[in-house]
Amino acid sequence: MKAIQITSTGGPEVLEYRTISDPIPKRDEVLIQVHTSGVNFIDVYFRDGHYKAPLPLVLGGEGSGYIAALGTDVSGFEVGDPVAWFGPLGSYAQQAVVPADKIVRVPSGMDMETAAALMVQGATAYCLSHLTYPLKRGDTALIHAAAGGVGFLLTQMAKLCGARVFATVSTEEKAELARRAGADEIIIYTQTNFDEEIIRRTDGRRVDVVYDGVGRATFEQSLKSLKPRGLLALYGAASGPVPPFELGRLAQMGSLYITRPITKDYVPTREDLTTIMDAVFKMYLAKKLEVLIDHRTRSRTPRKPTESSRVANPLGSWCYLSGLKMERRRTRTHTRNEIREAADALKLLVVATSLSSYVDGAAA
Structure with missing residues (x-):
């Protein structure tokens, strides 16, 4: 072959x-x-x-x-x-x-291209929004790269869970995609410090969770965007790995949590994989998800x-x-x-x- x-x-x-x-x-x-x-x-x-x-x-x-x-x-x-x-x-x-x-x-009714497109990114978005930090109505979330493959799906799933979503993007063109996904607030991070915008737009309360697939370039501001006992879900490092970090800083910043989730650890068995992907496929077939x-x-x-x-x-x-x-x-x-x-x-x-x-x- x-x-x-x-x-x-x-x-x-x-x-x-x-x-x-x-x-x-x-x-x-x-x-x-x-x-x-x-x-x-x-x-x-x-x-x-x-x-x-x-x-x-x-x-x-x-x-x-x-x-x-x-x-x-x-x-x-x-x-x-x-x-x-x-x-x-x-x-x-x-x-x-x-x-x-x-x-x-x-499943019947789904084309093969969409099925493949939903596997990695759909499973990742689902695990982040439903398992890593299970979003619920009233939660606030910051999603980086909301116009990207995972970010676009994650923004939609977060809204389906009832969360208020702050989305970062690099250009106005990508801001339109984030709006299409349902983001409540758009921050063009090339034009401002997004942590300062989060503090301003939440009247100082900050957010419950930050979903960060960027890594080095966003890490410090992501931490500053969290409310006390907030969670940073660092699921990628597109800008490079985060440098060594003194864990004592988490206490100083409000008893924060950090996790580095990998999707495969959420699907150790066939039953786990089927449960997650059935949920993702049902969202798509119900026209609740758009795939890029x-x-x-x-x-x-x-x-x-x-x-x-x-x-x-x-x-x-x-x-x-x-x-x-x-x-x-x-x-x-x-x-x-x-x-x-x-x-x-x-x-x-x-x-x-x-x-x-x-x-x-x-x-x-």
Whole structure:
């Protein structure tokens, strides 16, 4: 099969379009013909070596597709079932082997692209808003990067919980997206200190929780935005890791809490994963959630495998870039050349898995 593989870590130049052996499912695993491969910022961490994984490595920890073969002891699924997953790496390929306890069935009425787009970012937003700090009516929340993939979904979920949402963005264009997600207050952080704005707009009360996926650049102001016993949920480090921190400062600032949640720790079992993703899918199907899929590139129309054709000709795939920082319109599908042009200054490879087409870009 064709895949994007790395044999060493580094910049986008280490990604290679290669022919590798077809994967074979083992016990409790399924073989999936990839329909949609998600591209997320965590892929950069694995590519550049920030996160460690054995080499050679096929990147991509999110996707959707159709079951092509079942390993031994797999029950509850059949060949041809539409499924989606996140966590195990390998979706930058025509086929992927995924543990059966890491997949969920794509419900009727949901397209495969949206199902893939909701896996990482939808699960993250749900865990943050319902489990890390379970929002309720009357709570106040500050959400950074509210126009990004996670932030856009998190803002919508926070409003569904009844919270008052303060959202930070970098431009007026992104402010419109945050408003579309339902944010009550927008702060353009490039024009002001957001902690001072939080204090002013809350009459000094500050907020109950800050959801921060930015890290180093926002950390100090995030802490200053919290009311006593408030929680900083530091779920990412897009601007770099937070420097060493003296825990005694938390007492001085009002007995604050900090947590560094990782979504996989919220889904240790298949039951946990199914419960969370069923809730996210139901929100979408009830038209309570809008999903941002900024750019797509397509190889050729994927076919649903059957028992007789499940390992036949290579299937095409969709790749999507969710929550990208790009200037082009969000409302249309782009050709591969347009995506290359728009993403030229960014630094993550995007690939249509049946074509040797390289697109430099970065999810954020």
